[in-house]
Amino acid sequence: MKTFYAVEQKRHDPKGFLSSGAPKPNPEQPERVDRLIAGAKAAGSEILRPRDFGLSPIAAVHTPEYLSFLQNIYARWQRIPDASPEVIPNIHPLARDGSYPASAVGQAGYHMADTSCPISAETWESACWSAWSATEAAEAVMSGEPSAYALCRPPGHHAFADVAGGFCFINNSAVAAQRLRRTASRVAILDVDLHHGNGTQGIFYGRSDVLTISIHADPVRFYPFFWGHSDERGEAAGLGYNLNLPLARKTGDNGFLEALDAALNRIDAFAPDALVVALGLDAFEGDPFGGLCVSTDGFARIGEKIATRVMPKVIVQEGGYLCDELGDNLTAFLGGVG
Structure with a gap:
């Protein structure tokens, strides 16, 4: 399996974020790349x-207003007297259907869902190359590769069409799915990250050509809190084309694999021409976020089950944070997919 990655993706180096109101070092660190490359090579x-x-x-999945913001906000932010070194919002609108603010501070609040997606001088370039890795992986399977892995960093599945959040700026899984639509009449996205893929769901929520499925820790007490519940099924033309499978905290291999069976059955009913796997390795039992308890062998079994569906597959890296087994978990998954 080919892996796509550009060194520019490592330049984004966020320094902090707020967790439960407390400032902490940002866990979405460039070192993740080194662990993941080692894991891919081992596979x-x-x-x-x-x-x-x-x-x-x-631009096929994000608004021009948002992309202009991402591209220019850091330089604009630095012109604010005594501004923070990174763009971090301090205000958010209660509704986003009114006027659009002219100020950098107002636009940051409008386009950034939370304080865990700080923007620095390198963020835009890194996010673009991350998206281009996903695009290249889609191109590879469109050209005949059975599967391809996009080592996307920064990740993307919390990014909506016009909102960043949860370490994510450009939705790489959505970019890959939309690219696949050039040759595939229907595409399924299967998100196996610890956290619900709320941005991916939002981008395709009203569409019937892309099925979105997410297996994740129950958001009733876990990020992203406001999305990922089982009653979210899509809207308008997309009603019935979104499936959420929330799991109780500390669910292990068996419970996760049971949910995966339900997800694969729904994918079978959709009969897609291609599959995007939004691969989060943070469901691991030793991941710093500690939400679920999937083992390294469990990731191999997840990969093996996904491999039973014979269709082109683009694997897009999402979460999975620094722990000794991060690379091993990727090796296990890619080995399972084959």
Whole structure:
């Protein structure tokens, strides 16, 4: 399996975020790349650099207003007297259907869902290359590869069409799915991250050509809190094309695999031409977030079950944070997919 990654993705280096109201070091660190590359290589994968695809694949799922914000907000923020070193919002609108603020502070609140997606001088470039890795992986399977892995960092599944959040700026899984739609009439996205893929759900919530499924820790007491509940089924043309499978905290291999069976059955009913797997390795029992308890062998079994569905597969890296087994978990999953 080919792996796509650009060194520019490592330049985004966020320094902090707020967790339960307390400032803490940001866990979405560049070192994640080193662990994941080692894991991909151990699975026998060749590491390849993606092409620069420009804004076209990104603009296919994000609004021009939002992309202009992402591209320019850091420089604008630095002109504010005594501004923080990174762009972090301090105000959010109660509703987003009114006027659009002109100020950098107001736009940061409008386009950033929380305080865990700080924007620095390097963020825009890193996020674009991350999206281009996902685009290149989609191109690879469209050209005949049975599967391809996009080592996307920063991750993307919490990014909506016009909102960043949860360490995410550009929705790489959505970019890959939309790219696949060039040759696939229907695409399924299966998100196995610890956290609900709320941005991905939001982007496709009203569409019937992309099925979105997420297996994740129950958001009733876990990020992202406001999305990911089982009654969220889609809307308008997309009603019935979204499935959430929330799990109780500390659910292990058996419970996760049972949910995966339900997800794969729904994918079978949709009969897609291609599959995007939003791969979060943070469901691991030793991940710093500690929400679920999937083992390293469990990731191999997850990969093996997904492999039983014979269709082109783009695997897009989402979460999975620094722990000794991070690379091993990727190796196990990629080995299972084959």
